[in-house]
Every structure is written in C-alpha cells, then in structure tokens.
Amino acid sequence: MAFADPVQLIGATASPYTQKMLALLRYRRIPYAVTWGDVATVCEARGLEPPRPALLPTFLLEDDGVTAAVCDSTPIIRRLEEAQSQRSVLPGDPALAFVDYLIEDYADEWCTKYMFHYRWHFAADADKAGTVLPLAMNPSISSEELAAFKEHFSQRQIGRLFVVGSNETTAAVIDASYRRFLTAMEHHLAQQPFMLGTRPGAGDFALHGQLSQLVGFDPTPRAITHAISPRTVAWVDRTYDLSGLEPSGEDWIKLEAQPASLSDLMQEIGRVYVPAQLANARALGAGDKEWSCDIDGAPWSQRTFPYQAKCLQWTRERYAALSQSDRARVDAFLDGTGIEAMLA
Ligand SMILES: N[C@@H](CCC(=O)N[C@@H](CS)C(=O)NCC(=O)O)C(=O)O
Structure with a gap:
C-alpha cells in the first residue's frame, strides 16, 4: 500500500489531528489533497470501506488500483517517513x-x-463550536438546517466529554x-x-x-x-x-x-x-x-x-x-x- 501523489486525506478544519498532519505535510513538502468532510460520507461517495473506528484524519492508500482508508496519525507519520526520507520529523539519535x-x-x-x-465544557465555547463546526462542513446550509444540526451535534459532543x-x-x-x-x-x-x-x-x-x-x-x-x-x-x-525552514542534522540538540x-x-x-x-x-x-x-x-x-x-x-x-x-x-x-x- 502506498500514498497517492498528491497524498489524499479526509479531514476537518477543527480536528486537531487533521491540523497535526497538515502542518507536518507542509513542513515535509509532501503535496497533499485534503477533502473536508466526515469519513463515512466521503468513503461512501467513493465506494470505500471506512476504517473502524472512522477517525479524522483518514488517509487513502493505494495498491494496484485498490484504495484503502486508514487512520491513526502516529503510525501514518512513520509510513510517510518510509515514503520520503528528506525533512524527517524523527530524530536520528x-x-x-x-x-x-x-x-x-x-x-x-x-x-x-x-x-x-x-x-x-463552558457555554460560550460550546455555542461557538456548535455554530461554526457544522458550517465548516458546509457553509451554505440554510439557517433552519444549521439550527437543527447545531442542536444535535452540540448535544452529541457534550455527551462525549x-x-x-x-x-x-x-x-x-x-x-x-x-x-x-x-x-x-x-x-x-x-x-x-x-x-x-x-x-x-x-x-x-x-x-x-x-x-x-x-x-x-x-x-x-x-x-x-x-x-x-x-x-x-x-x-x-x-x-x-514551516515549508521554508531548511533543517540540518545539527539542528537536533543532544539530549x-x-x-x-x-x-x-x-x-x-x-x-x-x-x-x-x-x-x-x-x-x-x-x-x-x-x-x-x-x-x-x-x-x-x-x-x-x-x-x-x-x-x-x-x-x-x-x-x-x-x-x-x-x-x-x-x-x-x-x-x-x-x-x-x-x-x-
Ligand atoms: N489517534 C488518532 C485520533 C484521531 C481522533 O480522535 N479524531 C477525532 C477528531 S479530531 C475523531 O475523528 N473523532 C470521531 C468523531 O468525531 O466522530 C490519531 O492520531 O489520528
């Protein structure tokens, strides 16, 4: 299984692990194509089996015309190192x-x-997230749809604290x-x-x-x-x-x-x-x-x-x-x- 060129991933703007990986890809100068959306919907639209659990971000790997959806950022970082060794994020020591x-x-x-x-946890933060996260998925939904989405989504997330x-x-x-x-x-x-x-x-x-x-x-x-x-x-x-940073081996400070x-x-x-x-x-x-x-x-x-x-x-x-x-x-x-x- 290999990454496509550009590397394909499904993510959300407010997902910390999506932002982890996008910043890493920019630093590593690895071209990528991100689809904003939820994993189940995007996978279904592309006829792919979603990973279990289906988490953000999900990366699409290819092998002989077969595409697989995988998640978990930590092992994916190690796979990206195998695909490209320059501008590594893993210290050699x-x-x-x-x-x-x-x-x-x-x-x-x-x-x-x-x-x-x-x-x-706090009302002001939950109110902002409840409004903006649904709009980040689709900024063009109607006000009625937004109100219903906000209610449902906020209750679900608060229930997951x-x-x-x-x-x-x-x-x-x-x-x-x-x-x-x-x-x-x-x-x-x-x-x-x-x-x-x-x-x-x-x-x-x-x-x-x-x-x-x-x-x-x-x-x-x-x-x-x-x-x-x-x-x-x-x-x-x-x-x-950090795409403009030029790292060298000396840039890691010894333990x-x-x-x-x-x-x-x-x-x-x-x-x-x-x-x-x-x-x-x-x-x-x-x-x-x-x-x-x-x-x-x-x-x-x-x-x-x-x-x-x-x-x-x-x-x-x-x-x-x-x-x-x-x-x-x-x-x-x-x-x-x-x-x-x-x-x-
Ligand atoms: N260990 C995973 C964690 C990823 C994760 O927990 N993603 C969250 C969003 S940031 C998620 O997709 N949660 C399920 C959901 O919101 O439906 C990684 O490093 O990628």
Missing part, C-alpha cells in the same frame, strides 16, 4: 527519538483533554494542568524554537495540532494562552507552515545538552499523564469498565479505554527496543520526572 515520541503521545492523548474539555475524562470533578485538574503546560512552553520556547532544537519533531506537530484549536478556535483557552504564554501563540502560527525547560515539560507528563495511563491499563487488565485514581492531588474518575492501554504498550515497546546505553541516557534524562513509573 534513538534516545532523542524516544523523548520526541513521549511528547507526541502526551500531546495526542493528554493535551486532547484540554482541547475537548474547553470546547464543550466523558471520553476524555472531563466532568465537574476533573475540570479543575485539566485547567491547572493546561496552565502549567503553558508555563513550561513559555520557558522552553524562550530557549529554542522547537521542543528538541531548531527543527521540529513529530512531537512538535502533535502539540501544534491540539494548540491550533486551543489558540485558534475556542475562546476560553485562547484567552488563557494569551495571558500565560504569548510565545506559544506565536509558535502555533509559525508551525502552521545531554537540552535546557532545563524541557525537563519541566517532562515533569508535567509525569505528574498528570503517567498516573492516568497506569490506572487505565490496570483497570483494563482487571476488566473494570471504570477507573479512579488521584491525579495532581485530586480525585479523577473516568471510563476505561483500550486505545490508551495500547499507547502505553507502544511506549514500553519503544523503550525496550533502545540499546542499553541509550536506555541509560533516557533514564538519566527522565530521572525524577515521574515518567519512570510508566516505563517499568
């Missing part, structure tokens, strides 16, 4: 690549809690975590333009995807971001299009030479994401449909999800695949962050 992967996973699986929580663990109990934890994350970003961006140096890694694009919405769409997190981290606001705009601000970001991952990952995996193993634990000193409870347990397993597999000396370097770097518990 395995230890640094592992840290990049940790950032990508945290952005995809935890920062998306910020994104979805702020979008649907539980998927990211957002509820009255966890709202304060999510908000405090977002603010600490922004403080870490503000300090880190004062040191260097990307998470791991002067060229972006997959983790930068994953953060960009979530932040494109938190800064660019939803009013509550937009105001918070402007107040705490103006560098992040500007970074999101720049990372949107041992990274500024302390990168460790602050790791501390946040250890503080909130690691306990959630461990509790979710434990619950899945025990066959529990729900889990609760303390996160950042406050109670957190939510439904168990197999996908996050798979993410934990992938992280552990990558860690186990490191050579002994690279693993020692990663251990030294992560010492005291709380991430160690996730790798054991």
Whole structure:
C-alpha cells in the first residue's frame, strides 16, 4: 500500500489531528489533497470501506488500483517517513527519538483533554463550536438546517466529554494542568524554537495540532494562552507552515545538552499523564469498565479505554527496543520526572 501523489486525506478544519498532519505535510513538502468532510460520507461517495473506528484524519492508500482508508496519525507519520526520507520529523539519535515520541503521545492523548474539555465544557465555547463546526462542513446550509444540526451535534459532543475524562470533578485538574503546560512552553520556547532544537519533531506537530484549536478556535483557552504564554501563540502560527525552514542534522540538540525547560515539560507528563495511563491499563487488565485514581492531588474518575492501554504498550515497546546505553541516557534524562513509573 502506498500514498497517492498528491497524498489524499479526509479531514476537518477543527480536528486537531487533521491540523497535526497538515502542518507536518507542509513542513515535509509532501503535496497533499485534503477533502473536508466526515469519513463515512466521503468513503461512501467513493465506494470505500471506512476504517473502524472512522477517525479524522483518514488517509487513502493505494495498491494496484485498490484504495484503502486508514487512520491513526502516529503510525501514518512513520509510513510517510518510509515514503520520503528528506525533512524527517524523527530524530536520528534513538534516545532523542524516544523523548520526541513521549511528547507526541502526551500531546495526542493528554493535551486532547484540554482541547475537548474547553470546547464543550463552558457555554460560550460550546455555542461557538456548535455554530461554526457544522458550517465548516458546509457553509451554505440554510439557517433552519444549521439550527437543527447545531442542536444535535452540540448535544452529541457534550455527551462525549466523558471520553476524555472531563466532568465537574476533573475540570479543575485539566485547567491547572493546561496552565502549567503553558508555563513550561513559555520557558522552553524562550530557549529554542522547537521542543528538541531548531527543527521540529513529530512531537512538535502533535502539540501544534491540539494548540491550533486551543489558540485558534475556542475562546476560553485562547484567552488563557494569551495571558500565560504569548510565545506559544506565536509558535502555533509559525508551525502552521514551516515549508521554508531548511533543517540540518545539527539542528537536533543532544539530549545531554537540552535546557532545563524541557525537563519541566517532562515533569508535567509525569505528574498528570503517567498516573492516568497506569490506572487505565490496570483497570483494563482487571476488566473494570471504570477507573479512579488521584491525579495532581485530586480525585479523577473516568471510563476505561483500550486505545490508551495500547499507547502505553507502544511506549514500553519503544523503550525496550533502545540499546542499553541509550536506555541509560533516557533514564538519566527522565530521572525524577515521574515518567519512570510508566516505563517499568
Ligand atoms: N489517534 C488518532 C485520533 C484521531 C481522533 O480522535 N479524531 C477525532 C477528531 S479530531 C475523531 O475523528 N473523532 C470521531 C468523531 O468525531 O466522530 C490519531 O492520531 O489520528
């Protein structure tokens, strides 16, 4: 199976993972053709079997005239590296690549809690999203259609807040975590333009995807971001299009030479994401449909999800695949962050 030229994908403007991949494709100078729409409708129109689950973005791969629809941005990034090696987003040093992967996973699986929580928790954000997201699918629908779509869609999405663990109990934890994350970003961006140096890694694009919405769409997190981290606001705009950046191998900063601000970001991952990952995996193993634990000193409870347990397993597999000396370097770097518990 190979990507078409241009690379074909189905996406939505307000989907953080769609924005992750579009920014990555622009940086990598890989021509693409995006169809705005929902996966089921577009696949049906083209006579394709939609992926299960059908998530945004969905990429169309071809083999001998047969087209297959696939999703999940993280493995698709690795497939794109196989198709084209120039302007890679994966550091060549395995230890640094592992840290990049940790950032990508945290952005995809935890920062998306910020994104979805702020979008649907407060009335002002939900009202904007309820109006603009249906119009982003089709700006020409009638006012009556919009009113009906808005009602149905908003209720569905608000009813899905539980998927990211957002509820009255966890709202304060999510908000405090977002603010600490922004403080870490503000300090880190004062040191260097990307998470791991002067060229972006997959983790930068994953953060960009979530932040494109938190800064660019939803009013509550937009105001918070402007107040705490103006560098992040500007970074999101720049990372949107890095087609003119000319990266070299020297642009990755060695793990041992990274500024302390990168460790602050790791501390946040250890503080909130690691306990959630461990509790979710434990619950899945025990066959529990729900889990609760303390996160950042406050109670957190939510439904168990197999996908996050798979993410934990992938992280552990990558860690186990490191050579002994690279693993020692990663251990030294992560010492005291709380991430160690996730790798054991
Ligand atoms: N792990 C997936 C996550 C993609 C995802 O969760 N996409 C969301 C929208 S941003 C989705 O399609 N949700 C289903 C829906 O809204 O119907 C990836 O990295 O691509």
